[in-house]
Amino acid sequence: MDYILRTVNLSKKYKEKYVVKDVSMNIKKGDLYGFLGKNGAGKTTTIRMIMNLIKPSSGYIELFGKEINNSSDIPLQRIGSIIETPGFYLNLTAEENLEIHRRLMRMPNKSSIDEALDMVGLLKAKKKLVKTFSLGMKQRLGIARAMLHHPELLILDEPTNGLDPVGIKEIRQLIMRLRVERNITVLISSHILSEVEQMARTIGIIHQGQLIKEMDADSIRSYNFQYLEIHVDNDKLASVVIERELGICNYKISKPQVIRIYEKLDQSQEINRALINNGVNIRQCSFAKASLEGYFIKLTGDGLNVE
Amino acid sequence: MWSELLYIEIMKLKRSFIVWLIFVVAITAVTLSYISLHLNSVYNYIPVTWYELLKGNLVYLNLLFASPVFSLVTSYIFVREYHDHVIYQLFSYPVSRVKIIVSKLLVIILFIMVTMLLSFLLTMVLGSIVIGEYQSTVPIHGFFKIYVYSIFLQLSIVPISMLLSIWKKSIVYPVSITVVGLVIVFFILGESYDSYFPWSAPTRVVFELIGTKALNVDIVHPVIMLATVFVVTLVPSIFLFRYLDNFDWTGK
Numbered sequence A: 001m002d003y004i005l006r007t008v009n010l011s012k013k014y015k016e017k018y019v020v021k022d023v024s025m026n027i028k029k030g031d032l033y034g035f036l037g038k039n040g041a042g043k044t045t046t047i048r049m050i051m052n053l054i055k056p057s058s059g060y061i062e063l064f065g066k067e068i069n070n071s072s073d074i075p076l077q078r079i080g081s082i083i084e085t086p087g088f089y090l091n092l093t094a095e096e097n098l099e100i101h102r103r104l105m106r107m108p109n110k111s112s113i114d115e116a117l118d119m120v121g122l123l124k125a126k127k128k129l130v131k132t133f134s135l136g137m138k139q140r141l142g143i144a145r146a147m148l149h150h151p152e153l154l155i156l157d158e159p160t161n162g163l164d165p166v167g168i169k170e171i172r173q174l175i176m177r178l179r180v181e182r183n184i185t186v187l188i189s190s191h192i193l194s195e196v197e198q199m200a201r202t203i204g205i206i207h208q209g210q211l212i213k214e215m216d217a218d219s220i221r222s223y224n225f226q227y228l229e230i231h232v233d234n235d236k237l238a239s240v241v242i243e244r245e246l247g248i249c250n251y252k253i254s255k256p257q258v259i260r261i262y263e264k265l266d267q268s269q270e271i272n273r274a275l276i277n278n279g280v281n282i283r284q285c286s287f288a289k290a291s292l293e294g295y296f297i298k299l300t301g302d303g304l305n306v307e
Numbered sequence B: 001m002w003s004e005l006l007y008i009e010i011m012k013l014k015r016s017f018i019v020w021l022i023f024v025v026a027i028t029a030v031t032l033s034y035i036s037l038h039l040n041s042v043y044n045y046i047p048v049t050w051y052e053l054l055k056g057n058l059v060y061l062n063l064l065f066a067s068p069v070f071s072l073v074t075s076y077i078f079v080r081e082y083h084d085h086v087i088y089q090l091f092s093y094p095v096s097r098v099k100i101i102v103s104k105l106l107v108i109i110l111f112i113m114v115t116m117l118l119s120f121l122l123t124m125v126l127g128s129i130v131i132g133e134y135q136s137t138v139p140i141h142g143f144f145k146i147y148v149y150s151i152f153l154q155l156s157i158v159p160i161s162m163l164l165s166i167w168k169k170s171i172v173y174p175v176s177i178t179v180v181g182l183v184i185v186f187f188i189l190g191e192s193y194d195s196y197f198p199w200s201a202p203t204r205v206v207f208e209l210i211g212t213k214a215l216n217v218d219i220v221h222p223v224i225m226l227a228t229v230f231v232v233t234l235v236p237s238i239f240l241f242r243y244l245d246n247f248d249w250t251g252k
Helices: A043-050 A094-104 A111-119 A135-147 A165-182 A193-199 A217-222 A235-245 A265-277 A292-300 B002-012 B017-044 B050-083 B087-091 B097-130 B140-168 B172-188 B192-196 B201-212 B220-246
Strands: A003-014 A017-023 A026-028 A032-036 A058-063 A066-068 A079-082 A153-157 A185-190 A202-207 A210-216 A225-232 A251-255 A258-261 A282-290
Touching: A003 A043, A003 A185, A017 A043, A026 A185, A032 A043, A032 A165, A032 A193, A043 A058, A043 A153, A043 A185, A079 A135, A094 A111, A094 A135, A094 B002, A111 A135, A135 A153, A135 A165, A153 A165, A165 A185, A165 A193, A185 A193, A193 A292, A202 A292, A210 A217, A225 A235, A225 A265, A235 A251, A235 A258, A235 A265, A265 A282, B002 B097, B017 B050, B017 B097, B050 B087, B050 B097, B050 B140, B050 B172, B050 B201, B087 B097, B097 B140, B097 B220, B140 B172, B140 B201, B140 B220, B172 B192, B192 B201, B192 B220, B201 B220
Parallel strands: A017 A210, A032 A185, A032 A202, A079 A153, A153 A185
Antiparallel strands: A003 A017, A003 A026, A003 A058, A058 A066, A202 A210, A225 A258, A225 A282, A251 A258
């Protein structure tokens, strides 16, 4: 497998407390990896270690197939990043901010600035001081800066933080478009589940410093399905009817007197009729949707922000 | 690469109020120097001389303005990158942190140099207008040398502000410490131990140089003291700049 980024048992300990513990992420080339976790779960600390902003207490990082042993090993020119809030020199224009980036990244071509600004729709604002920019514009400018030197890996730490729903949608579409157009690998961290769910092809869920699940797009989709939830007075009798009379195997008793049926959902009337005819009293019957959020809650015992 | 880094650091100060401080300090020092001498000539009939004008300017610069202003400039250059969340971006470039901190130090040196030399130039212009042709027991190049030495004297205490700025990520601490230091200077200046206090040592050296009109005076102790301060505060500044985020200083 061609991995752009791997972390192997990556840990960070402050004093005696682990902020990140044994995180092993695997990001394939061309992937859009959603790094999902609540605030304080350890997302930013992990990203900071990847970017060599802080040193891991243990474990190691592989970037572009090479193990990183010291800071000079990190191919920073192949990585674009926004770590936490996209920071800028507020007294400078958008163009001047990108000029600093261009020079520090040793990009010879000055036209790359206009290209990057055009890509995020900020070309007309290039002479404006960044202090006059809205948060959404700053986020887009941050992405322009991260993309200016044509990186192969884009690392975005909470890029939609503080944005309104329209701004979130804009940034989401921009990231998805860039991934396809530029053929880059994207690592995006977020505490907003719906955002990650809509974009990511792979999701890593971090909770209390530990990566508790890593799953691909197919698995994600499997957590987005409908089911029929029936509240009955006798779940044992109901399960006999469901299996023997209706021939349904894909069901479960989720809790006492509550049955979830995952197949033959177009036959809900027949299911109801069969149960009633066999002496099962139905208290409630409704369609419901399982989601990644439900899965997340199951994994962590806690909810996420669903915006 | 160094010229590129220096250019970038200067570019970051574009449209910044900090740049105006060069002119404010240079003009204020020479103006205060002239006003005090003018009042002395009006009330005590002591004429304004080139020697007193240049000496007054040097004293105002070193005693009153240099340390608080250069402390403010130093902390602004370092702290604003933490404050504006640019620091992580800066550290994600293929440039070592040591080079970044040295390039910032070079900008501060440049700032001090321009301030001192501009103030010298303005004093010369003002002297030419109000006094006339240069006449003094101390030759112009003698005074010019003292201005140049002042650059290094003031530079030697800059890492104190650097250290506090990087450590505390706040302008308040370095500027407050400097102001407190200056207040203490007013109490101890002239005492035998003022050579061993970082904020009075530069003024002490300048006083020695002006007073004796020569360079071969006993300025060894304050100079050694300032050199020690420079090294002792610069080394941990570099260390903290490189590794601060690896420690849990805040206890969070």
